[in-house]
Every structure is written in structure tokens, then in C-alpha cells.
Amino acid sequence: MPVKPHHPDAEAAADVPPHVIRQVLQLVASRGHSPERLCKGLGFTPENLCDADFRVSYRQTSLLVRRAMQQWGDPAIGLATGARQTVVCFGLPGLGMLTCATLGEAFQYLIKYQRAAGALTINEMSVLDEHHFVTEVSTRFHDPELEPFFIEEIFVSGVEVSRAMVGSHFRPARLELRYPRPDYAAAYSEYFRCPVVFNAPLNRLICDIAWYHCPLPTHDRYMQGSLQAQIDQLLETETPRNDLVESIMNELRGSVDEVPGLAQVGAALNLSERTLRRRLAELDTSYQRLVDQVRYEAALDLLKRSDMPLVDIAMATGFTDARNFRRAFKRWSGMLPNQIRQGAPAPRLR
Structure with missing residues (x-):
């Protein structure tokens, strides 16, 4: 069976559950090696692998396997x-x-x-x-x-x-x-x-x-x-994602209340700020768009699953006051936060 031709971005499509990566990390850990070190710069941590919705690309998997082969011996x-x-x-x-x-x-x-x-x-x-x-x-x-x-x-x-x-x-x-x-x-x-x-x-x-x-x-x-x-x-409802986008969003989800700068995220991924900006543009998105997506997801979760006052939700999602949070939420969704609390279905980020 020949290897099928693929789009240049296919290796970066984050469309595979990390079952193989989980087993590789457990294997090398059993010999005293650090799973965190193996994951460094790949856009995820061992903790991300516990998320049922987390996906990885072939590129990420192959890089980790090569590292593991060197350490495993x-x-x-x-x-x-x-x-x-x-x-x-x-x-x-x-x-x-x-x-x-x-x-x-x-x-x-x-x-x-x-x-x-x-x-x-x-x-x-x-x-x-x-x-x-x-x-x-x-x-x-x-x-x-x-x-x-x-x-x-x-x-x-x-x-x-x-x-x-x-x-x-x-x-x-x-x-x-x-x-x-x-x-x-x-x-x-x-x-x-x-x-x-x-x-x-x-x-x-x-x-x-x-x-x-x-x-x-x-x-x-x-x-x-x-x-x-x-x-x-x-x-059948799963849709493919890009590993760079997923890696950036993983970084952002860990600090929604104090979003890191593009250069800081790039350093975590072993990419320069310029390269990161260019690659996001090639994917027809931007760093600010991903920041908005992560903040919107966090806001929806807090609105649906907690009774926190809006001012506290604002602080938890990186805003200085409830007024700025409302404006941003309206821009993201076309709705007000209270409408979500009243049971209105949440639209996708605009």
C-alpha cells in the first residue's frame, strides 16, 4: 500500500488523540527519564495529555518519538x-x-x-x-x-x-x-x-x-x-486543528488572567516572535484572535458553571473591570454575559 500524498500542512494537523505519546512518556519515565523534558518546546506538557479533548499532530508525535528513542537507548x-x-x-x-x-x-x-x-x-x-x-x-x-x-x-x-x-x-x-x-x-x-x-x-x-x-x-x-x-x-463531530494554534492556546489557557506576550509564548515554543507572527498569518489568524478565543472560552465556562460576580469573572479573564469585560464579551459573541447566564445558547467567537 503506497503512502498517500498529502498537503504540506497535513503533518501539522492536530487531529490525533495522544494515545501513543502517553505510552511513550510512561515508558521512558519508567527508566527514570523526565517526561517534561521530552515535551519541552513541542507545545504541550504531560498534564495536557490528561485532557480528553487534547489532540496532537504527526509532527509533534514524530519529534517526541525521536527524542524518546535517543533517551530510551x-x-x-x-x-x-x-x-x-x-x-x-x-x-x-x-x-x-x-x-x-x-x-x-x-x-x-x-x-x-x-x-x-x-x-x-x-x-x-x-x-x-x-x-x-x-x-x-x-x-x-x-x-x-x-x-x-x-x-x-x-x-x-x-x-x-x-x-x-x-x-x-x-x-x-x-x-x-x-x-x-x-x-x-x-x-x-x-x-x-x-x-x-x-x-x-x-x-x-x-x-x-x-x-x-x-x-x-x-x-x-x-x-x-x-x-x-x-x-x-x-x-463524527470532531474537526481537525493545527498544532501551532493548539500549542499557543495551551500556553494561554494556563494564564488567562495575565496573558503572556507573543515573544514569551514564542520562547516557550522555541520560535522567534517574528516567525510566530508570520506562521499565524499563514494560517489566516493572529495572536490576538487566539487570546480572544481563550478568554471567551474561559468566560463562558465561568458564566455557565459558577455564580461568580461579573467583576470577578472579568478579573479571572484578564480585564480590569466588569465594564471592559462586558464590551469584550459583546464583541466576541454579539450577546451580553447575563444572556448566557439566563440560558441562551453560546455562539461561536465572531
């Missing part, structure tokens, strides 16, 4: 990362998998929402012949140095989740990989327990068809339809 880090994944690590798609009737149905559901599950690869599953089914994987971007990491991670995580769902006796029939045999190839036997072929035409995991039809003990036909419908609705 073990080239088999992709295998070790995949082995840490559980069905819960896939988020809502993982929950949907548990409602499915068979293992094959569960993985078809996961593949349907692979981006929402944090996949940094392109995954397809099909019946190969009357005896086997196959999962074929390719990288989203041309990155030969990191291809083994991402391929190992996705295949090992799939095998580990399969064993958790149908039993530890699950084993593939054969694993085929496009890249050359690495020095640590012996480790593959530990994880996959099947023959491994390197320098193959495609990245494929081939399994006996009996596993595809293997029933899942967690299946509930009464809950499957309604629960999957709710999950479908949540996952």
Missing part, C-alpha cells in the same frame, strides 16, 4: 510501546469494540474510527482467502526512520488487545514487514509468536479466519446499537 521501543496499549487506550472506539459480537467485527469498528483511536498509520482489514484474514498497514507520511516504530506499535497493540479480548492463546499466522531485518529482530518472536518476514512488499499481519469469527464475552446485543450510535455521534 533500546531500538525496540516501538514493540515496547505497543505492548502497553489496552482496549481502553483507544478511547471511545475501544469502548465501541467491546460491544461487538466477534473479534473481526471489533477491529473493523476500530478501523472505521482509527484516527479517533490515535492511529498514526493507515490501516485496512480484509478477508485474504477462505482460511485467513489480513490487516494491512502503511505510514501516513514518508518517514523511513520512524516507519519501524509506527508499524511495530500498531501491530503489537493489535495483538495485545486481541489477546485481552479472546485469550492469551491468540497468535497470528504470519507477519510481513516492508523494512529490512533489524538487529533486535529476535524480540519479534516474543511479541508475535509467529513467523516474521522482512523486506516484504507490504506490511501485513495474517491471521487464521477462525479468529475473525471468535465471539467476544463483552458483547451485548441490546446495548450494541444504542452505545455505538452515541459513540458515532461524538466521533
Whole structure:
């Protein structure tokens, strides 16, 4: 399966839950390395990864993985990362998998929402012949140095989740990989327990068809339809974001009451003020626009979830008095703060 061509900004699209990053950070932390240091300059902190709505880009993930590979010192880090994944690590798609009737149905559901599950690869599953089914994987971007990491991670995580769902006796029939045999190839036997072929035409995991039809003990036909419908609705409403914009907003959310200057935010992201301003202009936005967005979000949250007086909300969102806050809120939304408190739906930032 060839790597698909992509828009130059595609690697910067913050559209993937940070499931892989979470496992990588836990892995390096287990050897005494600092997760905070690995994240420095990437536009997020380990604490951001606890936010269910937080998303990362391929660019951010690949930079962190390269740092982790240097600190970890073990080239088999992709295998070790995949082995840490559980069905819960896939988020809502993982929950949907548990409602499915068979293992094959569960993985078809996961593949349907692979981006929402944090996949940094392109995954397809099909019946190969009357005896086997196959999962074929390719990288989203041309990155030969990191291809083994991402391929190992996705295949090992799939095998580990399969064993958790149908039993530890699950084993593939054969694993085929496009890249050359690495020095640590012996480790593959530990994880996959099947023959491994390197320098193959495609990245494929081939399994006996009996596993595809293997029933899942967690299946509930009464809950499957309604629960999957709710999950479908949540996952289909997601929109892609840019990693630079998300990184700046993360910085701003930590200091809404005293917004840092553009130069200060740029320093945190290892970018000059001039470069940051130019890149925001290329994205058809501005620093002030992002400041307004973060302040508006914070104001809406306080108006809806607290009984704080307007003067206190004004101070909490970086204003000196309630009058200036009202003016800004009117400019942002076309409404007054009290209208939100009275239950009016909040519009998007104007």
C-alpha cells in the first residue's frame, strides 16, 4: 500500500488523540527519564495529555518519538510501546469494540474510527482467502526512520488487545514487514509468536479466519446499537486543528488572567516572535484572535458553571473591570454575559 500524498500542512494537523505519546512518556519515565523534558518546546506538557479533548499532530508525535528513542537507548521501543496499549487506550472506539459480537467485527469498528483511536498509520482489514484474514498497514507520511516504530506499535497493540479480548492463546499466522531485518529482530518472536518476514512488499499481519469469527464475552446485543450510535455521534463531530494554534492556546489557557506576550509564548515554543507572527498569518489568524478565543472560552465556562460576580469573572479573564469585560464579551459573541447566564445558547467567537 503506497503512502498517500498529502498537503504540506497535513503533518501539522492536530487531529490525533495522544494515545501513543502517553505510552511513550510512561515508558521512558519508567527508566527514570523526565517526561517534561521530552515535551519541552513541542507545545504541550504531560498534564495536557490528561485532557480528553487534547489532540496532537504527526509532527509533534514524530519529534517526541525521536527524542524518546535517543533517551530510551533500546531500538525496540516501538514493540515496547505497543505492548502497553489496552482496549481502553483507544478511547471511545475501544469502548465501541467491546460491544461487538466477534473479534473481526471489533477491529473493523476500530478501523472505521482509527484516527479517533490515535492511529498514526493507515490501516485496512480484509478477508485474504477462505482460511485467513489480513490487516494491512502503511505510514501516513514518508518517514523511513520512524516507519519501524509506527508499524511495530500498531501491530503489537493489535495483538495485545486481541489477546485481552479472546485469550492469551491468540497468535497470528504470519507477519510481513516492508523494512529490512533489524538487529533486535529476535524480540519479534516474543511479541508475535509467529513467523516474521522482512523486506516484504507490504506490511501485513495474517491471521487464521477462525479468529475473525471468535465471539467476544463483552458483547451485548441490546446495548450494541444504542452505545455505538452515541459513540458515532461524538466521533463524527470532531474537526481537525493545527498544532501551532493548539500549542499557543495551551500556553494561554494556563494564564488567562495575565496573558503572556507573543515573544514569551514564542520562547516557550522555541520560535522567534517574528516567525510566530508570520506562521499565524499563514494560517489566516493572529495572536490576538487566539487570546480572544481563550478568554471567551474561559468566560463562558465561568458564566455557565459558577455564580461568580461579573467583576470577578472579568478579573479571572484578564480585564480590569466588569465594564471592559462586558464590551469584550459583546464583541466576541454579539450577546451580553447575563444572556448566557439566563440560558441562551453560546455562539461561536465572531
